[in-house]
Amino acid sequence: MKTARTLVVAAGTFALSLSALAQNTKPADKPADKKDPAPVKQPEKAQVKATTPEFHEGTQKRHEHFNEISKEGKAKLVFVGDSITEAWEGPGREVWEKFYAKRNAANFGISGDRTEHVLWRLDHGNFDGLSPDLVVIMIGTNNTGHRQDKAEDTAAGIEAIIDRIEKKCPKSKVLLLGVFPRSETADHPLRTLNIAINDIIKGFADSKRVFYKDISSAFFNDKGELTKDIMPDYLHLTPEGYKRWAEAIEGDIATLLGEKQDAAPKPDKADKPAKK
Numbered sequence: 001m002k003t004a005r006t007l008v009v010a011a012g013t014f015a016l017s018l019s020a021l022a023q024n025t026k027p028a029d030k031p032a033d034k035k036d037p038a039p040v041k042q043p044e045k046a047q048v049k050a051t052t053p054e055f056h057e058g059t060q061k062r063h064e065h066f067n068e069i070s071k072e073g074k075a076k077l078v079f080v081g082d083s084i085t086e087a088w089e090g091p092g093r094e095v096w097e098k099f100y101a102k103r104n105a106a107n108f109g110i111s112g113d114r115t116e117h118v119l120w121r122l123d124h125g126n127f128d129g130l131s132p133d134l135v136v137i138m139i140g141t142n143n144t145g146h147r148q149d150k151a152e153d154t155a156a157g158i159e160a161i162i163d164r165i166e167k168k169c170p171k172s173k174v175l176l177l178g179v180f181p182r183s184e185t186a187d188h189p190l191r192t193l194n195i196a197i198n199d200i201i202k203g204f205a206d207s208k209r210v211f212y213k214d215i216s217s218a219f220f221n222d223k224g225e226l227t228k229d230i231m232p233d234y235l236h237l238t239p240e241g242y243k244r245w246a247e248a249i250e251g252d253i254a255t256l257l258g259e260k261q262d263a264a265p266k267p268d269k270a271d272k273p274a275k276k
Helices: 002-024 060-072 083-089 093-099 115-123 141-147 151-168 189-204 239-256
Strands: 077-081 105-109 134-138 173-177 210-213
Touching: 060 105, 077 083, 083 093, 083 105, 093 239, 115 151, 134 151, 134 239, 141 151, 141 189, 151 173, 151 189, 173 239, 189 210, 210 239
Parallel strands: 077 105, 077 134, 134 173, 173 210
Antiparallel strands: none
């Protein structure tokens, strides 16, 4: 009997233990949902300076002057560029008066400008209200000289300028000039870089609205050299250099402006055939 009673007590104790265990045991926590890993931030693509509009410190007054000309809407021929273009008002003044004053031309050149500076100007009022018959562009040598930008980058900046002008002035034609030669020797890195730019930008011409011309040969002597009587610093032009520039593009200017030209020059009296 004692043994039976002991078994009953043991069984009861075991049952109470199971009951307590059941009451104190919590269900296992549900595993947390796995979140997708945070995306790895890709490095931003480096901006190309030549195509990123940038204000040119110290040029605000001249820029605003261009905006005034634009608002007047009278200019029919506009030159766009850097110091070489601006200097039509300096060493090139007499040549400008002879070739372009009568054509109601405007000079939108700013010394030191690179392609990104021209883009900024176009985004801030230049050509607003203006629809010239022809725009002459020669820009890029400061991208070469200041930073030695890759030819592809400078060319992209030039293409962006053409696009801006076409959007603002859809009826205007563009005469794109090859970047002028520079530096004393033919193998100088800056000269070869300008040549590389020209090899690209000549492809921007469609001979309908955009026309390309490289007038580099106009500045060389008969030995193929740049001389100080044309470019005293092997970059900027003398009055003779501006004369050569104007003469090299005169036929293109006249044609693109739709000016009438004599089919052939009239012979001098001495050239007239003798009467029979």
